[in-house]
Amino acid sequence: MAQARPGRAVDATRARLAPLKLPEGAAPLTAARQAALARLSDMGLPGRRDEYWRFTDPAILNAPEAPAAAVLETDEAPVFDAIDRLRLVFVDGVFDPAQSDDPALAGVEISRLAEVADDDIHWAHGLYGTLEARGQVPVARPFAALNTAFAGDGVLIRVTGRAARPVSLCYLHRDARSDIMLHHVVRVESGASLTLLENGPAAARQNKVLEVDIADGGAFHHVRAQGRDHERRAITHIFARLGTESLFKSFTLTVNGSLVRNEAVIELTGDNATAHIAGAAVGDGAFHQDDTVFVTHDALNCESRQVFKKVLRNGATGVFQGKILVKEGAQKTDGYQISQGLMLDGDSEFLAKPELEIYADDVACSHGSTTGAIDEEALFYLRSRGVALQDAQDMLVLAFLSEALDEVESEEIAGDLRARLEAWLERRRG
Amino acid sequence: MLEIKNLQVKLEEEDKQILKGVDLAVGAGEVHAIMGPNGSGKSTLSYVLSGKDGYEVNGGSATLDGANLLEMEPEERAAAGLFLAFQYPVEIPGVGNMTFLRTAVNAQRKARGQEELSAAAFLKLIRARAKQLKIDAEMLKRPVNVGFSGGEKKRNEILQMAMLEPKMCVLDETDSGLDVDAMKLVAEGVNALRDGKRGFLVITHYQRLLDHIRPDVVHIMAAGRIVRTGGPELALEVEQNGYADILEEVA
Ligand SMILES: Nc1ncnc2c1ncn2[C@@H]1O[C@H](COP(=O)(O)OP(=O)(O)O)[C@@H](O)[C@H]1O
Ligand SMILES: [Mg+2]
Numbered sequence: 184m185a186q187a188r189p190g191r192a193v194d195a196t197r198a199r200l201a202p203l204k205l206p207e208g209a210a211p212l213t214a215a216r217q218a219a220l221a222r223l224s225d226m227g228l229p230g231r232r233d234e235y236w237r238f239t240d241p242a243i244l245n246a247p248e249a250p251a252a253a254v255l256e257t258d259e260a261p262v263f264d265a266i267d268r269l270r271l272v273f274v275d276g277v278f279d280p281a282q283s284d285d286p287a288l289a290g291v292e293i294s295r296l297a298e299v300a301d302d303d304i305h306w307a308h309g310l311y312g313t314l315e316a317r318g319q320v321p322v323a324r325p326f327a328a329l330n331t332a333f334a335g336d337g338v339l340i341r342v343t344g345r346a347a348r349p350v351s352l353c354y355l356h357r358d359a360r361s362d363i364m365l366h367h368v369v370r371v372e373s374g375a376s377l378t379l380l381e382n383g384p385a386a387a388r389q390n391k392v393l394e395v396d397i398a399d400g401g402a403f404h405h406v407r408a409q410g411r412d413h414e415r416r417a418i419t420h421i422f423a424r425l426g427t428e429s430l431f432k433s434f435t436l437t438v439n440g441s442l443v444r445n446e447a448v449i450e451l452t453g454d455n456a457t458a459h460i461a462g463a464a465v466g467d468g469a470f471h472q473d474d475t476v477f478v479t480h481d482a483l484n485c486e487s488r489q490v491f492k493k494v495l496r497n498g499a500t501g502v503f504q505g506k507i508l509v510k511e512g513a514q515k516t517d518g519y520q521i522s523q524g525l526m527l528d529g530d531s532e533f534l535a536k537p538e539l540e541i542y543a544d545d546v547a548c549s550h551g552s553t554t555g556a557i558d559e560e561a562l563f564y565l566r567s568r569g570v571a572l573q574d575a576q577d578m579l580v581l582a583f584l585s586e587a588l589d590e591v592e593s594e595e596i597a598g599d600l601r602a603r604l605e606a607w608l609e610r611r612r613g
Numbered sequence: 614m615l616e617i618k619n620l621q622v623k624l625e626e627e628d629k630q631i632l633k634g635v636d637l638a639v640g641a642g643e644v645h646a647i648m649g650p651n652g653s654g655k656s657t658l659s660y661v662l663s664g665k666d667g668y669e670v671n672g673g674s675a676t677l678d679g680a681n682l683l684e685m686e687p688e689e690r691a692a693a694g695l696f697l698a699f700q701y702p703v704e705i706p707g708v709g710n711m712t713f714l715r716t717a718v719n720a721q722r723k724a725r726g727q728e729e730l731s732a733a734a735f736l737k738l739i740r741a742r743a744k745q746l747k748i749d750a751e752m753l754k755r756p757v758n759v760g761f762s763g764g765e766k767k768r769n770e771i772l773q774m775a776m777l778e779p780k781m782c783v784l785d786e787t788d789s790g791l792d793v794d795a796m797k798l799v800a801e802g803v804n805a806l807r808d809g810k811r812g813f814l815v816i817t818h819y820q821r822l823l824d825h826i827r828p829d830v831v832h833i834m835a836a837g838r839i840v841r842t843g844g845p846e847l848a849l850e851v852e853q854n855g856y857a858d859i860l861e862e863v864a
Binding site: 563567571579 | 663664665666686687688690691692696697699702703704705706707708713714716717718720721724756757773777
């Protein structure tokens, strides 16, 4: 895969790596980190010319130093506050045991990446960085390799039973100059299930990787809310591998943030597996949010669904790059993909690149992408029933987002997220 | 109650005059029917009364109990007591029918300075009203009008009317696309709201509906004007002879 990189890209990669040091840790981790560093050196960091970065400028993610991002002061209760869960708190990318719950949950083993000794993580030996490495083909994801090499903290979660409560990762942002990398690994054993929640802005700049390996019959639900801080930058990756009859569901709420790119690489490797990935993003002004999704069907009779909705105003930009790849022999694949931008004014932009690549003949795949404004007919209909203009508009915005939000299975969690969206709309009223 | 005087309306985007001086007065408790060939401006009249964009009033007035409708936002007209049952009810994916109705009812109550209905009180009311119109609980849960049949959409309009209890109801071809049974159901729904005070303006293409909703006054509209006004017998005349005779007579 090694390509000759233009001199400038090599320099940029070198400059980015200069201040970084490989973390110390258990031997298998060190090996995985060194391998990731070698991958990264081969790939180099992306430039504006990279096709995969056509709609999103990676310059600020590449920069050796992260620009500052003001810490949002708010007395709003954090997302998921009312949900019964096991909380693990990270402050500017560093695990904080004092603010966290005791990580004891039946059927779930949790270790901290920064502290694991060789023996603790026998199950993770072949896992850390493995799904990330697999996800580098056919498209390079240099920031994920960077993360595998240099992330010093995160959690390793092994699920052996049906977790009674969600595990909730809370990312607090305290330092306006924080620049962090977190790497989590989740292994859901056969027949086990877990809900993982993530919330909070995390840092001024964050690079986060989540690797999820789901064994046969396992189920993994993931819901995250990326925090409200305006200037923060984030590049995140989810790498998931699904076994036979397993389930993967992930939903992301992005509110604000000057640059957010969420990549997801999902591979259905066992028959009859189901993968749903969805996102709702709302942005106002200096907001650039990018969902880049790659779903690979490599087994029989699997279902995948991608549902991404973006509400944009005041010059905000939304990006969606989504691909469904159906490999040879992945018959009876049911693939669905929808991406939609709702423009609340004429200044905003939604850029979408939906792709299907199919090498099996007995499949049902559909995809669609639309950009539009609020439906005037619907607006008038609501108003003619007495609903005030602003309320009617907000109702239609929430209605637009609902197909994505419906992907969250827990009604309690979905209700919490809906309230955040309502609050965002409320704050934008004149 | 509803007074329309010499109302003239053109399209905003085009130089096309649609209503060319409409005069109409519906008193409290009265039922008026407007009949007329396609394209004569009946829907335009109903939209202009309820405040839809895209039309420019270039003459005349429309008031409800003396208040100038034409100066109000659509939601203000609704709060003032005007209701339009749409010829083509709009589908709104993602908004539950029940949520929509509750928001609408409470928005109007709020605008009128009344207390909002509690969830329980609302539920009790809507269940009773829906039952009369043979609207089942499942239909109330579905998104507004999405996947509803033609008849279901029209019944849903009448349900909204029954819940909002307007002063003045305008029904635009509520009978179109309905079979006889559905039409009877809709007519019963309307008749149940006739209380001697509420006014009705029933726009219809056919006399059929007027067998079930007996009008006090029938108007014939053609080419943007009311060309004849009479009693219920006028509807029968149209039914027997079509519009041709009347239009010839007027011309
Ligand atoms: N938004 C519009 N754009 C273009 N033409 C319109 C519009 N609204 C109404 N018209 C025209 O105005 C005339 C009256 O239409 P309408 O009010 O729908 O009549 P009716 O309801 O009596 O059938 C028709 O010629 C119709 O084509
Ligand atoms: Mg009409």
